[in-house]
Amino acid sequence: MTAIETDGLTKRYGDLEAISDVDLTVERGEIFGFLGPNGAGKSTTIDVLLDFIRPTAGRASVLDDDPQENPRAVREQIGILPDEYSLYDRLTGREHVVFAIEMNDAADDPDEILERVGLADAADQRAGDYSKGMGQRLALGMALVGDPDVLILDEPSSGIDPNGMHEIRTLLREEADRGATVFFSSHALEQVEAICDRVCVLDDGELLAVSTVENLRDSLDSRSVLVLTLDANPDPDLDLNDDHGLLELPDVTDVERTETALRIECADPGVKSAAISRVEDTGASVVDIDVEQASLEDLFAELTTDSTEGADPIETPGGERA
Amino acid sequence: MSATLRIARAEVTDAVRSRALWVVTAVLSLFVVTRLWLYGDLLAGTTYPFLSTLDTFAEFVPLLVIILGYRAVVGERVSGRIRLLLGQPGRRRDIVTGKYVGRAATLLAVVLAVALLLSAFVVAQFGTDGPTEIVGGLAVLVLYTFAWLGVTVGVSSVAISETRVIGVLIGLYALCVVLWDTLVMSLVSLVVTGQADTGVDPLAGRFATLEEPTWFLYVNRLNPLHAFDGARYYVPDLLDIAFVGGTTTAPHAPNIFGLGVLLAWATVPVLVGYWRFQRADLD
Numbered sequence: 066m067t068a069i070e071t072d073g074l075t076k077r078y079g080d081l082e083a084i085s086d087v088d089l090t091v092e093r094g095e096i097f098g099f100l101g102p103n104g105a106g107k108s109t110t111i112d113v114l115l116d117f118i119r120p121t122a123g124r125a126s127v128l129d130d131d132p133q134e135n136p137r138a139v140r141e142q143i144g145i146l147p148d149e150y151s152l153y154d155r156l157t158g159r160e161h162v163v164f165a166i167e168m169n170d171a172a173d174d175p176d177e178i179l180e181r182v183g184l185a186d187a188a189d190q191r192a193g194d195y196s197k198g199m200g201q202r203l204a205l206g207m208a209l210v211g212d213p214d215v216l217i218l219d220e221p222s223s224g225i226d227p228n229g230m231h232e233i234r235t236l237l238r239e240e241a242d243r244g245a246t247v248f249f250s251s252h253a254l255e256q257v258e259a260i261c262d263r264v265c266v267l268d269d270g271e272l273l274a275v276s277t278v279e280n281l282r283d284s285l286d287s288r289s290v291l292v293l294t295l296d297a298n299p300d301p302d303l304d305l306n307d308d309h310g311l312l313e314l315p316d317v318t319d320v321e322r323t324e325t326a327l328r329i330e331c332a333d334p335g336v337k338s339a340a341i342s343r344v345e346d347t348g349a350s351v352v353d354i355d356v357e358q359a360s361l362e363d364l365f366a367e368l369t370t371d372s373t374e375g376a377d378p379i380e381t382p383g384g385e386r387a
Numbered sequence: 388m389s390a391t392l393r394i395a396r397a398e399v400t401d402a403v404r405s406r407a408l409w410v411v412t413a414v415l416s417l418f419v420v421t422r423l424w425l426y427g428d429l430l431a432g433t434t435y436p437f438l439s440t441l442d443t444f445a446e447f448v449p450l451l452v453i454i455l456g457y458r459a460v461v462g463e464r465v466s467g468r469i470r471l472l473l474g475q476p477g478r479r480r481d482i483v484t485g486k487y488v489g490r491a492a493t494l495l496a497v498v499l500a501v502a503l504l505l506s507a508f509v510v511a512q513f514g515t516d517g518p519t520e521i522v523g524g525l526a527v528l529v530l531y532t533f534a535w536l537g538v539t540v541g542v543s544s545v546a547i548s549e550t551r552v553i554g555v556l557i558g559l560y561a562l563c564v565v566l567w568d569t570l571v572m573s574l575v576s577l578v579v580t581g582q583a584d585t586g587v588d589p590l591a592g593r594f595a596t597l598e599e600p601t602w603f604l605y606v607n608r609l610n611p612l613h614a615f616d617g618a619r620y621y622v623p624d625l626l627d628i629a630f631v632g633g634t635t636t637a638p639h640a641p642n643i644f645g646l647g648v649l650l651a652w653a654t655v656p657v658l659v660g661y662w663r664f665q666r667a668d669l670d
Contacts, residue, residue: 145474
């Protein structure tokens with residue numbers, strides 16, 4: 066039995082295709098990251114899983130139930146932290162959790178849930194007085210009620226500070242250890258890589274790749290860029306095509322020269338120090354060193370190029386290429 | 388307890404803590420008491436002062452229901468709270484029914500509290516209304532509140548913008564309260580009799596006991612205000628007949644039709660609203 070499965074899932078709004086032909090399989094018990102920039106279609110996909118919206122084509126299933134045909138059965142087995150939700154401003158944190166416990170016919174202790182999400186001290190405060198992060202913790206607590214088999218979390222990190230995120234990761238690991246499947250979306254790789262077994266990347270409504278986190282990180286690291294700021298007193302005879310012999314180095318893939326800077330693209334981060342010495346050997350004085358980490362957007366761009374040009378696909382052990 | 392009742396209970400708890408509810412209740416009470424004070428002399432001349440004063444509610448209940456109820460479903464969609472509710476086990480049906488029941492409980496508490504206060508004043512001052520008038524009048528008031536709640540929750544379930552909901556409901560209110568006699572009935576009269584003048588003096592006697600023209604009796608009761616107007620005299624008469632023996636001078640057919648109209652307003656719009664809401668994308 067798969068935890069989550071989508072098959073050719075497509076949602077169109079008029080001419081706009083929010084997601085197109087998404088095939089996704091999440092196995093039971095894994096922590097699965099759903100990665101993509103804002104507006105990529107992550108929430109649309111999740112909204113279909115929760116039966117908030119209905120697909121134009123294709124189908125989705127959660128624990129082998131179709132959310133549209135059997136929303137109640139699906140919602141009884143899953144815990145949801147949706148995006149763009151809102152709380153009852155005039156109900157306290159505890160009242161929210163009690164509400165969730167009653168809705169689930171669960172036997173949880175509300176205080177224990179509040180303790181787990183770090184709201185024990187604010188249990189009797191009204192949710193209207195909560196900060197964004199506290200509200201997010203409360204909604205997460207409500208999702209944990211009834212020990213759901215699948216947790217679906219849409220951008221759980223939003224509004225939560227780094228410390229809080231660490232707590233939440235611990236919490237999600239506990240849930241996974243108990244046997245729950247955790248499916249969560251994020252636009253930030255560092256949120257996903259710290260915890261996920263597998264990730265998939267969605268961009269512009271299309272599923273680009275399903276991969277392990279290591280593979281994704283490798284391909285990001287391989288695209289780091291070294292930026293050297295050179296002496297601000299430029300040589301009148303400056304040759305902008307002078308690559309300072311950098312291209313002779315293995316793993317330097319590209320060099321761009323401006324009057325005061327050198328951008329060096331490295332396929333292997335280990336080549337950076339060799340590159341710096343090579344530049345200094347040519348007589349240029351380096352006044353500042355900066356490393357541009359390739360962003361997720363770069364990765365998305367690369368993946369998109371891969372899929373259109375048919376270049377090497379990302380390795381997908383345990384997964385499948387979209 | 389079903390998901391509907393749990394959602395309803397959360398609704399009520401939330402509403403009881405809202406300032407709007409208490410402000411509206413206070414304004415309603417003040418309005419009713421002021422009217423009683425201003426028109427007390429007129430009431431002294433009527434047979435059933437309590438039933439007469441109930442007409443205060445005809446125009447006030449719809450406003451109360453619209454103000455406290457228009458956000459019932461659309462507000463949940465706009466704010467996103469629907470995502471929190473649907474994140475729990477429960478169906479969309481439970482949202483609509485939960486909202487309906489929750490708002491009904493809140494509104495009935497307000498309306499009945501004010502009406503009971505009013506009945507206590509009236510009975511103490513005039514003492515001419517018997518238990519069947521009080522009970523029958525209150526029952527019709529409850530039905531009338533449900534009628535406006537049905538249309539309010541129905542419209543709220545269909546629309547995706549709060550402004551549109553309030554626009555439609557205020558438009559409907561204006562049609563029923565302001566434009567009905569002058570525009571709608573005149574137009575219908577023109578079609579039926581060829582004359583724009585309905586030939587009925589709106590102030591002549593109790594509408595409930597009016598016996599003709601037949602078309603007027605039915606068309607006029609399509610407006611919940613007028614259906615309420617007839618029913619608040621007719622239902623106490625029915626109670627009299629059933630429990631203490633008595634007769635009524637009111638014709639049965641149009642008055643029963645009027646009760647049916649109120650029941651239809653209470654249910655049909657909300658069923659249509661639910662049917663549309665069930666098929667909507669909640670994004």
